[in-house]
Amino acid sequence: MLDLKFIRDNVEAVKANVKNRFMEADVDLVVELYTKYNESLSKVEELRRQANENASKMKGKLSQEERTVFINKGKELKAQIASIDSETSDLKSKLSSEASKIPNMAHPDAPIGKEDKENFQIKVCGTVPNFDFKPLDHVEIGEKLDLIEFERATKVSGPKFYYLKNEAAILEMALTRYAVDILMKKGFRVSITPDIAKVDILEGIGFNPRGSESNIYSIEGTDMCLVGTAEITLGGYHAGEIIDLSNGPIFMAGISHCFRREAGAAGQYSKGIYRVHQFTKIEMFIYCRPEESDKLHETLREIEEEIFNGLEVPFRVVDTCTGDLGSPAYRKYDLEAWMPGRGESGDWGEITSTSNCTDYQARRLGVRYKDENGKTAICHTLNGTAIAISRALIAIIENNQQADGSVTIPKALVPYTGFDTIKAK
Incomplete structure (x- = not known):
């Protein structure tokens, strides 16, 4: 498939290429899914950073009450990560499916025609x-x-x-x-x-x-x-x-x-x-x-x-x-x-x-x-x-x-x- 960054940065050229090849592909949807996928990845990375930070704080001397707070926070973060991981996986699958419909770019000298x-x-x-x-x-x-x-x-x-x-x-x-x-x-x-x-x-x-x-x-x-x-x-x-x-x-x-x-x-x-x-x-x-x-x-x-x-x-x-x-x-x-x-x-x-x-x-x-x-x-x-x-x-x-x-x-x-x-x- 085409590089997703290339598609995002060259939307009009990719659309013209799809048209010239007489194929059907939703370039805008691919860009939308790619944006959402990257946002979801960023969310997961941030939550994992928070989870690691929370876990490191539990290594010190803490009261039982303080430890309970960190444990509950860790469980909450773990649940959020699992939820967004599932969302990210769905986005990746949809993105892959839609992106695979976009053909390769054609050589500038390839004659434009249908048959x-x-x-x-x-x-x-x-x-x-x-x-x-x-x-x-x-x-x-x-x-x-x-x-x-x-x-x-x-x-x-x-x-x-x-x-x-x-x-x-x-x-x-x-x-x-x-x-x-x-x-x-x-x-x-x-x-x-x-x-x-x-x-x-x-x-x-x-x-x-x-x-x-x-x-x-x-x-x-x-x-x-x-x-x-x-x-x-x-x-x-x-x-x-x-x-x-x-x-x-x-x-x-x-x-x-x-x-x-x-x-x-x-x-x-x-x-x-x-x-x-x-x-x-x-x-x-x-x-x-x-x-x-x-x-x-x-x-x-x-x-x-x-x-x-x-x-x-x-x-x-x-x-x-x-x-x-x-x-x-x-x-x-x-x-x-x-x-x-x-x-x-x-x-x-x-x-x-x-x-x-x-x-x-x-x-x-x-x-x-x-x-x-x-x-x-x-x-x-x-x-x-x-x-x-x-x-x-x-x-x-x-x-x-x-x-x-x-x-x-x-x-x-x-x-x-x-x-x-x-x-x-």
């Missing part, structure tokens, strides 16, 4: 293919080449699940290793993360695990959820810790399954494996000093570009508008691949994103570091998708389809797959 169509295109990489035949979408290709099975997955697990088969299964493993090899060369510590996390970790990262609007699967009878991204488990890794940034930022990469309810997701752009309930993703996560985060955000974007340039997938980079940022992000870039089977004549579809979350997540999770003066400070966090396998598969299959129905494999993946073409069975 992804208002994102700003920064550049286009690669060449959009010009087919001399009508291209198919990945669902049609997957069925013809026996790569993806939807019908039986629906029978077994329900809609928006799928089986990856034959060469597609090998491609998932190849893409995973391809991305991991690149990340390891760049100094990332790679791990396979848990697929389950506690509710307080999800809330700390900025995900909403409850309610009809939640995109998260909760595990009944527990305080745990299935993760929607390894950002959750990587961000929670150092929760409540003072980390060592004296040797530079901490680079982490996580391989995980991702589970998303995708409530209300519909339409032609959600067909096939573009928007599903389960997929594999390799996530990047960085802990750093505040002055480093802007530059590292560009680094994450460059890594994503390197990965997909290596796969020879045409894509564009967009600066995400304020209404599409999500609460934790200060700034977010999306990579959108060209998908020939999307819509009537092809269109761009998101394949990765990278966000600078500044101190928003770290403050909620209690992740701190010691600065050069030995003072404890809140670090910054960043995240970025190296590869979301299902969407990468769409881009590869659709862009590399051939007139004879086969699909060629990007050269960078051939050493991992052992084949360069997927042919009809």
Whole structure:
């Protein structure tokens, strides 16, 4: 969440930011609760001072009558402290709840807008293919080449699940290793993360695990959820810790399954494996000093570009508008691949994103570091998708389809797959 002192001292700017993000949060109420909370803390501190002073006076030589006066005064002060402590606790809970609704401040250069169509295109990489035949979408290709099975997955697990088969299964493993090899060369510590996390970790990262609007699967009878991204488990890794940034930022990469309810997701752009309930993703996560985060955000974007340039997938980079940022992000870039089977004549579809979350997540999770003066400070966090396998598969299959129905494999993946073409069975 935002620093409460910052909110109090910058009320109008915070209100404008909430408006630009098209979110609902009562900034005035947060300031009011913060003021009352601080007043309550001051009252408790004063009463405790009086209680300590009263107790010290009882150590001297006193008559029974004098001692009785001090004992009664101590009981009175203890009751008052208990009452105000309870009031302070209630105020803290309400303050935390209301403050958590306020999103991170947006970068001054983030385009102001409500939907992804208002994102700003920064550049286009690669060449959009010009087919001399009508291209198919990945669902049609997957069925013809026996790569993806939807019908039986629906029978077994329900809609928006799928089986990856034959060469597609090998491609998932190849893409995973391809991305991991690149990340390891760049100094990332790679791990396979848990697929389950506690509710307080999800809330700390900025995900909403409850309610009809939640995109998260909760595990009944527990305080745990299935993760929607390894950002959750990587961000929670150092929760409540003072980390060592004296040797530079901490680079982490996580391989995980991702589970998303995708409530209300519909339409032609959600067909096939573009928007599903389960997929594999390799996530990047960085802990750093505040002055480093802007530059590292560009680094994450460059890594994503390197990965997909290596796969020879045409894509564009967009600066995400304020209404599409999500609460934790200060700034977010999306990579959108060209998908020939999307819509009537092809269109761009998101394949990765990278966000600078500044101190928003770290403050909620209690992740701190010691600065050069030995003072404890809140670090910054960043995240970025190296590869979301299902969407990468769409881009590869659709862009590399051939007139004879086969699909060629990007050269960078051939050493991992052992084949360069997927042919009809």
